[in-house]
Amino acid sequence: MTQSDNRGGGRRRPPDRGAQQSGRRGPPVSGVEPRRAACEIVTRVCEAHQPLAAVLDGEDSGLEPRDAALARAIARITVRRRGDIDWCLANLMDKALPKRAEAVRSILRISAAQLLFMRQADHAAVNVAVALLKGDAATGGFAGLANAVLRRLIRERDLLLARLPVEANTPGWLWERWVATYGEANAAAIAAIHREEPGLDLAFAAPSPLPEGAERLPTGGARLPAGAVTEIEGYAAGSWWVQDVAAQLPATLLGDVAGRHILDLCAAPGGKTMQLAASGARVTAVEIDAGRAARLRENLARTRLADRVDVVVGDALQAEGTYDGVLLDAPCSATGTMRRQPDVAWAKTKADITALSRVQKDLLRHAAARLAPGGSLVYATCSIEPEEGEAQLRFVAKFLPELTLEPITDGPAAAFATEEGAMRTLPHMALEGTDLRGLDGFFAARFRRN
Template sequence: MDIPGLPARRAALNLIDAVLRRGETLDQAASAALSRVRGDNDRALARAIAGEVLRWRADLDALIDSATRQPLPEDAKPRAVLEIMLAQVLRLETPAHAVIATGLPLLSGGPRRLAHGVFSTLTKREVTLPEVPTLPERAAQRWGAFGDAVAAGLAVPPPLDLALRDPGQTVEWAERLGGVSLMPGHVRIERGEQVSTLPGYGEGAWWVQDLAASLPARLLGKPAEGQGMMRVLDLCAAPGGKTMQLAAAGWQVTALDNAGRRIERLKENLERTGLKAEAIKADVFKWEPEEAFDAILLDAPCTATGTCRRHPDVLHRVGERQIAEMAEIQQAMLARASGWLKPGGRLVYAVCSLERAEGEVQARGLDAAGGLTPVPVTEGELPAGLSPDGEGRVRTDPGMLAEAGGLDGFYIARWRKD
């Protein structure tokens, strides 16, 4: 007999397993895990359950361990099922009877009785989760005291940020969309709406882009007046948010990315917004420009730990090996990109990572290499409430602007070619 809602819970279990056991991202795992789930609502539910488990796993496990005589093995299926059940009750406010009806069928025999007993014990105790999630041990060790600020931004899934094609219409679009603006060209709305049905989507008036992710292109500035068309290279450009920002600001944009599917998405976004850019599918380590550029934006491949409030899988997947691999790629890309700048041209480097090896260490390495002069970021170039660090670079984390909904973690640095 089919149990309504069971496929969504089974899919959530498979999503979590793919992240924790195989190191996949939630997006990578979604196609296979959700293949047997019918309906957008149930697919969204599976993703929501998996996301909440990954945000709060350490705290959910502490509750489970408090109700068992002997700790369950970390990879035991009853533990995973209990995580799913508790996440629904404590985070998604699902009635306990519905949780039991759709959770216990994921197990059989003795484990089912064990899970039922533990769940009943905890619900009778009326247990709660802390206000702020406890970080996984590896992440907590890497980030130290900085991790407290990161964790503070993880408790609630983030709102939706939109970047406007015309910053001059910020007030108008904030009113039409029922949102708020934290700086010109930005509108923040509550999550949960189908993006394609919102006003302005069809006419290409805006695109989805986290506020922190919009800062690198903003910090590149607008083309200088009176010097004709100025050329900018957007490296690792897809899916195109920064490309569209640069095109809307008046640059002649060359957008480079090595992923064909992502380049196609970039082209679709350009078509929807009516903005123009040259989109090239190529490997940055093999491609050579015909002439130097007036400006270059390198939003480099990274571990993406700064996106943990939207992608909590990164809290569990990323370790020292992945950080070292990404840092090596970033260093090589910076060296290559800096050679494509005209004298006087500007380079902006950015990563959506919280790791110093991918941010501060890379910037200081380029400083030491010579040939480029740092251009400090000023407070007036940033949203209210954000400030550059002592070196004029920008470091954001998910705990910043928390009262307004937070933002992703980024590191951004800027130079001028001598």
């Protein structure tokens, strides 16, 4: 299996449901519709390169709630285990599918996901795949191939899973970088935890009792098993927001912000903005994307923090004024978020990292200029690539002499302090003082303006 080069978004929809329901190609097959919806999601993510979160947020399959939930579950595990699935299928096929066979590739992927990782009824998964392919003249010619490959997958499933290399689920160029940077054992641990569905981390607007079934995080937040956000206790009251525990750490590096004016650059989705506001800061939150800024305003209204935050739609490089503190959550490759956004692994390139590291340098220069003497600047990225983290310390030391690195020695971020005095989390790490493991990969450093 190979990744499609069709980046133009001109995807082929899965087979027409009218043809399947008409009975022209045989009696109806049970369970087709949720798999059709799953196929559509997977095609949009894996072939048209749309973000999984955005596709799921905007998805409206018209299915009954139970079938819609099944479609989303199949799609999520297909995207999460995409590399593993493609490795297994490649071992069962003499040659890769044509690059433009998007619908066929998606049907095989969702079918393999069910057979390998969901252990649904074997015959049902095969029958639905064949029905979906036969339902469209453009894909019907692949029905025999799919039937043979999937039945062989059933026979050889246990052997394939036993042989499945840990790096199969990671693009080769990323795997090589992680081995070179962190060593093979850490790279393998990162790749392994990316296969797992993460829990749900919450941050609180004020000290609150934990929701039922939650575990306390070192940041004061809480972790729950994955589930429907709006059904968790306290959602309607605005008591909390969803934010990975690692993403909660950078804002704590600014210390006591009560009564201080903080500039939050590149603010959306707004978790750190709300942290600062909940801690008593006056916040100017700058976000260039109007849609993301609108979502931030909605979250501020729900958490009753809007009166403490001025949301500005604009370029962070054009921000003006002088502030007591600056939080720069810089645009980055987001390779540290692959536990929660598994599609990121296949959406980035080496060139992205190089280009983004240049943008980060420009933002660091501008953030330093917005900082009052004696003020603190926190630089953070949700990347595990050294160019977007540790290398920026050397840039600041050489080109921004007005900034002095302040080593991280206390607070919850100190558990992840590096020898240089910055903070580095990796996705497989454990949380200090808990039995919990798994968090986004983050880098953060704190500087003081001389």
